[in-house]
Ligand SMILES: Nc1nc2c(ncn2[C@@H]2O[C@H](COP(=O)(O)OP(=O)(O)OP(=O)(O)O)[C@@H](O)[C@H]2O)c(=O)[nH]1
């Protein structure tokens with residue numbers, strides 16, 4: 001059931017209610033009734049007023065509901081009081097999302113992250129058990145089963161368990177860190193798919209790679225990042241990565257827990273922001289995604305550049321900054337990752353809607369110069385996907401220039417790098433050098449890749 005309206009003013013109430021329904025369906029709950037309730041003055045003890053609780057109670061009794069979900073945030077006390085008044089289990093949005101994540105997490109790291117987040121959430125609310133639901137549903141995730149003992153245990157036990165999980169996570173991350181190092185050594189550029197949950201990231205991933213990643217009309221179908229190689233027009237190979245979807249009000253415990261996973265995005269060379277353009281809430285969803293990206297520090301290159309330049313100018317005016325401060329500011333700003341916005345589910349649009357959006361794309365591109373790149377696609381039909389590959393390829397080779405290198409034929413690492421990261425236009429014998437036979441290569445490289453190449 002729907003909680004405080006107005007708590008998230010930028011989300012449409014109907015869309016939000018539909019999303020809450022989707023979240024419940026995502027763990028196989030049957031939604032018998034969904035209602036939006038306007039809260040003018042939140043009650044400290046129960047959130048809702050007496051009359052509203054009566055209404056919920058009637059609806060719950062009529063439908064023999066076992067569980068009441070409040071799509072908002074409840075304090076431990078509110079949750080307990082509502083459970084007493086409604087005589088059934090009550091969970092809030094955070095609790096529900098934790099359940100979904102608990103069920104979905106597939107890797108060791110994902111499971112530990114979710115358990116940690118859940119313990120953190122539970123520590124503040126040691127509540128009654130789920131016995132009846134557990135029996136009915138066989139107890140998965142944290143609705144019952146292993147989570148149960150912790151719920152009933154005292155806080156100290158929870159804290160001990162959290163400490164233990166943190167140590168295990170540390171261990172798992174060290175191992176993953178090794179994997180990532182290895183990937184960083186592999187010279188392929190990385191294209192990361194990000195977006196609101198259910199936007200179509202996995203469908204697009206499958207379309208572009210021909211892989212069978214779980215894509216479903218379920219919120220949070222994907223939790224763990226998945227990587228696969230793709231071919232791009234001007235590049236031999238790139239790595240495409242599919243990531244966890246974002247959602248508004250992602251519980252703080254989960255944001256923290258999944259930060260490490262999301263940080264994979266910061267290692268990307270291009271970010272593809274997949275949007276469900278047919279969703280009425282698409283603008284609000286975009287803002288949520290941009291907020292997360294901003295948190296990760298991969299956003300607003302223009303703003304950052306401006307701020308950095310301004311700071312540099314001020315420093316110089318104050319007379320204590322070095323001559324090259326502005327230049328350094330420029331360089332700092334150029335580390336930002338370019339973003340392609342994909343307007344997905346184009347097939348669902350009415351013809352006139354599609355025409356209007358096409359105009360918007362043309363307008364935004366001319367208004368913002370090269371600042372914004374939008375590609376309309378349908379991951380389902382494949383429409384626009386070639387265009388996306390061309391665009392990604394162009395971004396990866398942006399401002400590329402042709403360089404000529406003479407390299408020892410035995411220097412496999414440098415040769416592999418040039419083939420992977422650049423577009424090799426010509427390759428020829430360059431005679432004997434001090435280290436044996438040499439090759440001359442004409443290669444188109446972006447400034448970013450040139451920097452990496454010279455650092456090899
Ligand atoms: N009509 C239409 N449906 C699409 C398109 N792309 C994806 N879908 C559907 O949207 C739903 C969600 O797709 P997913 O690819 O699982 O979405 P996701 O972004 O990976 O979602 P999470 O992993 O939950 O974050 C599925 O039912 C897809 O079939 C599209 O271009 N057109």
Ligand SMILES: [Mg+2]
Nearest residue numbers: 201202221222
């Ligand atoms: Mg997915």
